[in-house]
Amino acid sequence: xxxxxxxxxxxxxxxxxxxxxxxxxxxxxxxxxxxxxxxxxxxxxxxxxxxxxxxxxxxxxxxxxxxxxxxxxxxxxxxxxxxxxxxxxxxxxxxxxxxxxxxxxxxxxxxxxxxxxxxxxxxxxxxxxxxxxxxxxxxxxxxxxxxxxxxxxxxxxxxxxxxxxxxxxxxxxxxxxxxxxxxxxxxxxxxxxxxxxxxxxxxxxxxxxxxxxxxxxxxxxxxxxxxxxxxxxxxxxxxxxxxxxxxxxxxxxxxxxxxxxxxxxxxxxxxxxxxxxxxxxxxxxxxxxxxxxxxxxxxxxxxxxxxxxxxxxxxxxxxxxxxxxxxxxxxxxxxxxxxxxxxxxxxxxxxxxxxxxxxxxxxxxxxxxxxxxxxxxxxxxxxxxxxxxxxxxxxxxxxxxxxxxxxxxxxxxxxx
Numbered sequence: 001x002x003x004x005x006x007x008x009x010x011x012x013x014x015x016x017x018x019x020x021x022x023x024x025x026x027x028x029x030x031x032x033x034x035x036x037x038x039x040x041x042x043x044x045x046x047x048x049x050x051x052x053x054x055x056x057x058x059x060x061x062x063x064x065x066x067x068x069x070x071x072x073x074x075x076x077x078x079x080x081x082x083x084x085x086x087x088x089x090x091x092x093x094x095x096x097x098x099x100x101x102x103x104x105x106x107x108x109x110x111x112x113x114x115x116x117x118x119x120x121x122x123x124x125x126x127x128x129x130x131x132x133x134x135x136x137x138x139x140x141x142x143x144x145x146x147x148x149x150x151x152x153x154x155x156x157x158x159x160x161x162x163x164x165x166x167x168x169x170x171x172x173x174x175x176x177x178x179x180x181x182x183x184x185x186x187x188x189x190x191x192x193x194x195x196x197x198x199x200x201x202x203x204x205x206x207x208x209x210x211x212x213x214x215x216x217x218x219x220x221x222x223x224x225x226x227x228x229x230x231x232x233x234x235x236x237x238x239x240x241x242x243x244x245x246x247x248x249x250x251x252x253x254x255x256x257x258x259x260x261x262x263x264x265x266x267x268x269x270x271x272x273x274x275x276x277x278x279x280x281x282x283x284x285x286x287x288x289x290x291x292x293x294x295x296x297x298x299x300x301x302x303x304x305x306x307x308x309x310x311x312x313x314x315x316x317x318x319x320x321x322x323x324x325x326x327x328x329x330x331x332x333x334x335x336x337x338x339x340x341x342x343x344x345x346x347x348x349x350x351x352x353x354x355x356x357x358x359x360x361x362x363x364x365x366x367x368x369x370x371x372x373x374x375x376x377x378x379x380x381x382x383x384x385x386x387x388x389x390x391x392x393x394x395x396x397x398x399x400x401x402x403x404x405x406x407x408x409x410x411x412x413x414x415x416x
Contacts, residue, residue, distance in 0.1 A: 019308060020348050026301055027345075027352040027385055032365060033294045034388070035356075035381045039366035040287065043215050049168065049208035050107050051144040052272035054097075054244045057106065058235040058251065058259075059268040060086065071263055079230035082262035086235065087136065089258060095243035095250075098142045098153075101224060102135030102234040107143060108211055108272070108279035109234075115192040117167075117220060119184065130169070131210075131219035132191075134228065137161045140221070142238045147203040148182055156203055160223045164202030165189065169218035191220070212276070213283040215368070247271070298392055305341060305396025310403075334401040341393040345386065353382050 063070050071078075083101060090099035104113040115132040133139075140156040145166075147156060156166055188198040199222070207217035224232060239247055248269040251259070259266035277284075359365055360373040368377070 019304075020344050022304060023345050023389065024348040024352055026297060027348065027389060028355050028359075030294065030297050030388065031352065031356045031381055031385045032359070033290055033297070034384050035360075035377070036290055036366045037294075038377070038381055038384075039368040040213060040283075042368060043209075044212055046209070046215070047206065048107075048212065049145070049206045049217065052107055052276065054239045054241055055142060055272040056237055056239065056247055056251075057270045057272065057275060058090070058237065058266055059270065060233065060235065060259075060264045061267040062263050063265055069260070074263060076227075076230045078262065080226065082264050083229045083232065085261045086259065086264065087138075089261070090235065090237050091138070093237075095240055095247075097238040097240050098138050099235070099237040100136045100138035100142045101229065101232050102133070102139055102236065103224065103228060103232040104234075105133040105135045105139065105221075106234050106236050106275075108276045110279060115220065117189050117191055119187060119189050130167075131216075133219050133221045134224050134232075135160075135221065135234075136224050139236075140166075142236050144238075145208065145221075146206050148206055149185075149203070151203050156205070156221075159202035160221070162202065163199070163223055165191075165199040166203050166205055166221040167201060167219075168205040168208040168221070191222075211280055211283075213280060215370075298388065301389060301392040302396045305393055306399065308396075310400040334397075337397050337401045338394055341397055342390060345389055345393065349382070349386055352385075353378070356382055 065072065074082075087099060087101050090096060104111045113132045113134065114129055116129055137157040137160040139145075140160070141153045144153050145156055146153065147166075151159075159166065182204045185201050185204060188200055190198055205221070208219060210216040248271065251266065251269045255266040356378050357373070357375070360378050363372040365372055368374075
């Protein structure tokens, strides 16, 4: 049967050529979409290294000189004391588990601050750029940072109190020559080209990613300098799980009293669920567009195959009638039509796989974990693509095949 099917496919090469070309183009485009979903799913399911559940950000504004409570001629030291007092009041609330003040540091934050880090015992080739997270010691307790050697958020907070820096991610080099940061715990490092001041590496965090859909994880956590407290404005807190209800309303009720310190007053309370959604809106939009694209492609495959095989069933009515008269069962006819589509797909799949590898090698696909191209990854996505198109072939052939099974040989062959 297979030999006869191949001979029939070869004899109908003109129509099969166009179908093969369609399957090739669809296979490559669908592979790109599948690769995107695979990379997105892989990154999304990886540990983020932080936890924003039960976390909120408090936004403070400044009253003007038209307010009777306005304090004129505020100096830098006054602003520092104001922010210290706000932070202290946040920590004293009975339903608050931890609180922090930071600058360009909280998760899902598009405002970045960067620095370079290096060690006197390492060559200059190990110099690397990384995100600089500057925060008070309560920061790792708010976002539940943990060390790779089992350090708890509380222990990391204590290291920050001592003035030690905390690293996250593979800072020193990449690939086989990478120097693991944990091997340098306890050593002194320099930041941003400053060879005078040094910082002791206290711990290495489990990778703290930039967001749910991003695998960037190289950063350094530094204790917020006292002089920076005058202009830092990222007040974050973690609420006890059993108390996490109506938090924005409860805090805003304290705005004009408890949280009116100096010339600063609480103006907004933002759940981190909202911060995360706003930060990742572009990712959500892209995922939606990719879902629509995949649905459109699969629908096109279905309609194309449905129309093609419906037409072929009409053209092959006599052939099918002869097969039925010779004892072919409905299952045989269905299998024959299905196999024809899968054989055409199998013929173009190696060529499609080669194009997929070329696109990945040229970095036209989605970036994942330090690279674009990986043979196992391309092969896996190609296999998924093959499976999806096979399902569409079965779906597109199903109705024409059912119609073919109902053909009455006597009626079709009465004129022969």
